[in-house]
Amino acid sequence: MDRIPIIKMAEFLLVSIQVDMHDKLALTLQDDLTNQIVKTHARGVLIDISSLEIVDSFIGRMLANIAAMSKVLDAATVVVGMRPAVAITLVELGMSLTGVRTALNVERGMDLLRDALGAPAAVDGVNANAQD
Amino acid sequence: MGQKTMMRLATILERHEKDVLNEWVDQQLAAVTRRRDLVNDQELREDSRRFLAIFRQAAQNESGADADWGEARAFLEDLSRTRARQGFSPSETATFVFSLKQPLFARLRQDLGRDPDALAGEMWSTSVALDRLGLYTTEVYQKSREEVIVHQQREMLELSTPVVQLWQGVLGLPLIGTLDSARTQVVMENLLRSIVETGATIAVIDITGVPTVDTLVAQHLLKTVAAARLMGADCIISGIRPQIAQTIVHLGVDLNAVTTKATLADAFAVALQRTGFAVTRAASARSASPAKH
Numbered sequence: 109m110d111r112i113p114i115i116k117m118a119e120f121l122l123v124s125i126q127v128d129m130h131d132k133l134a135l136t137l138q139d140d141l142t143n144q145i146v147k148t149h150a151r152g153v154l155i156d157i158s159s160l161e162i163v164d165s166f167i168g169r170m171l172a173n174i175a176a177m178s179k180v181l182d183a184a185t186v187v188v189g190m191r192p193a194v195a196i197t198l199v200e201l202g203m204s205l206t207g208v209r210t211a212l213n214v215e216r217g218m219d220l221l222r223d224a225l226g227a228p229a230a231v232d233g234v235n236a237n238a239q240d
Numbered sequence: 241m242g243q244k245t246m247m248r249l250a251t252i253l254e255r256h257e258k259d260v261l262n263e264w265v266d267q268q269l270a271a272v273t274r275r276r277d278l279v280n281d282q283e284l285r286e287d288s289r290r291f292l293a294i295f296r297q298a299a300q301n302e303s304g305a306d307a308d309w310g311e312a313r314a315f316l317e318d319l320s321r322t323r324a325r326q327g328f329s330p331s332e333t334a335t336f337v338f339s340l341k342q343p344l345f346a347r348l349r350q351d352l353g354r355d356p357d358a359l360a361g362e363m364w365s366t367s368v369a370l371d372r373l374g375l376y377t378t379e380v381y382q383k384s385r386e387e388v389i390v391h392q393q394r395e396m397l398e399l400s401t402p403v404v405q406l407w408q409g410v411l412g413l414p415l416i417g418t419l420d421s422a423r424t425q426v427v428m429e430n431l432l433r434s435i436v437e438t439g440a441t442i443a444v445i446d447i448t449g450v451p452t453v454d455t456l457v458a459q460h461l462l463k464t465v466a467a468a469r470l471m472g473a474d475c476i477i478s479g480i481r482p483q484i485a486q487t488i489v490h491l492g493v494d495l496n497a498v499t500t501k502a503t504l505a506d507a508f509a510v511a512l513q514r515t516g517f518a519v520t521r522a523a524s525a526r527s528a529s530p531a532k533h
Contacts, residue, residue, distance in 0.1 A: 188472065192432030195470040196425075204466035206497075211472035212439055 112137045114144050120221060121145065121183075124156040129163075134170040141174060145181045152221040153178050156214055158189030168203040175208040184224040185209065188217035246365055248358070249344070250299040252351055253292075261292050263343035271339065278326045287336075291315060295340070299369070309369070313376055320380040330381045337374035341367065401427045403434040410511045411440045411473075412504070416449035424460040428467050435473045442511045443468050446504045448479030458493040465498050474514070476500070478507035 112133065115122040121144055123137070141153065155174070160167075175185040186209045190198075198205065209224065211217035253260065265288050268274065269281060279287075294312045301308050316337065323333045344366055352359040401423065406412040411434055413427065431443060445461065447453070453461075465475040478501040480488075488495060501507040512519060 187470075190470050190472075192429065192436060192467075192471065195432055195467040196428055198470060199428075199463050199467045205470060210470050212435065212441070213472075216439075216441075216472060 111140065114140055116144070116148050116150070119150060119225075120152040120154060120218070121148065121150045122154050122156070124159075126159045129160065129167050129170075131166055134167060138170060138174055138177070142177050142181065145178060145183050150183050151225055153183050153185045154214065154217050154221060155185065155187050156189050156217075157187060157194070158191070158213070160194060161191065163194050163197055165201050165203065168198050168201060168205070172203065172205050172208060175205070179207070184221055186211055186217040186220050186224075188212065188214055246299045246369075248352070248362055249348070249366055250296060252347055253296040253299060253344075256347055257292065257296060260343050260347060261289055263346070264288055264292070264340055267342060268336070268339055271335070275328060275332060278323075278328060287319060291319075291337075292340070309373070312373055316373055316377050317380045320377040321384045324381045324384045328381075330378045333377050333381050334374040337370055337377055341370055344370075397423060397426055401430055403430045405434075405438055405440070406444065406508060407512065407515070407517070409439065409441045409515050410508070411435065411438065411443040412446065412508075413443060414446045414449065414504075418452070419450060419457045419460045421460065424464060428464050431464065431468055432471055435468060435471050440473055442474050442476065442514055444476045444478055444504065444507045444511055446479040446507070447477060447484070448481070448504070450479075450484075453484045453487055453493075455491050455493060458488065458491070458495070462495075462498070474499070476507040476510060478502070478504045 110127070110133070112123060112125055112127075115124075121141065123141065125137075127133070144150065145153065153174070155171070157171075171187055175187075178185040187205065188211045190210065209220055211220050265285050268284060268288065291312070294315050298308050298312050319336070320333050345363055348359060348362050348366070352362060396417070402414065404412045404414070411431070413431060415427065417423075419427070434440065435443070445464065447461070450457065461477060465477070468475050476499045477495070480500055480502055499507075499510065501510065509519075
């Protein structure tokens with residue numbers, strides 16, 4: 109059975125969704141991710157969905173759920189790289205993922221995570237970003 | 241029944257085509273609905289001549305099928321479109337076809353006066369054929385007007401939803417006119433595309449040009465804000481006029497989730513602050529301005 113890889117990077121976990129999500133895969137990811145957060149003591153989770161072209165209400169809810177679960181485990185979650193069409197679809201479905209942080213790309217997402225955790229690197233990140 | 245009767249009409253037409261044409265044109269020239277300002281006599285005569293010729297041919301081939309009238313329909317379609325653009329009213333356009341009845345019926349009575357049965361049959365089938373063609377002109381007229389409206393709507397849609405870059409990472413959306421769901425869709429798509437292209441983190445939606453904000457418009461605005469947020473960009477709504485602020489509160493619309501500012505300038509200041517920029521007055525200007533006063 110295929111799984112979505114979860115990569116540990118310092119105190120963060122990176123999840124890059126490169127395939128079309130089906131419901132079973134989403135549930136597996138939910139399981140794996142919560143396990144990993146506990147195991148690695150991760151403080152932040154970054155989910156890259158730039159390859160995701162199709163979303164439905166289930167996937168939308170899954171994203172919201174993952175964020176909520178991470179929060180319970182004290183890890184901030186950022187969803188990055190959402191495509192315009194996906195964003196419009198989610199809004200039309202009435203799911204604006206209010207509890208989830210979002211960013212345009214992975215780089216911005218990492219800045220946001222560092223920011224959220226109050227790491228000193230975050231200040232540099234924001235400034236560097238604003239000046240480029 | 242159609243075949244035989246229409247054949248008779250066709251032979252009559254063949255014999256008297258010129259007379260019928262003259263009578264018809266004279267009558268059209270004398271009619272009250274005549275629009276001398278839009279079509280001159282020459283053109284009217286030419287249109288009438290061509291239509292009568294096509295009509296005669298169609299009557300000759302008449303077998304009861306719609307296909308026989310294809311050419312007549314095509315001609316009228318053209319005529320109707322031209323006249324719609326020239327500013328004729330639909331009834332004026334249809335009258336062109338209906339007015340052919342009088343000279344035709346007069347001819348029929350002359351030739352078939354002694355045979356009431358044949359006369360009635362002939363008049364009926366002619367009437368039906370002309371009615372159909374007349375109604376067809378109205379239909380085409382309406383369709384061409386609708387095309388004009390749709391075209392204008394599309395043009396307005398494109399004109400009225402620009403996304404401009406105000407600063408590095410700051411987008412501006414000056415909205416002019418009412419927000420319906422079709423426009424919201426366009427605004428949303430434009431905004432999201434621009435966010436991807438420019439990597440903007442803040443978008444200022446200026447609604448100074450939106451005449452009224454009801455619950456539906458507010459909902460559309462909130463949808464746009466939500467979509468932009470999903471792409472990692474925050475939205476500021478600016479240009480809220482006093483009346484609109486009152487309406488929003490009276491309607492119970494919840495705009496708490498969004499930053500709102502009274503003017504575009506205020507919103508821009510907030511945007512600059514959030515992106516880490518500051519505006520300062522240049523030293524030379526600072527020293528120069530007191531001297532002026």
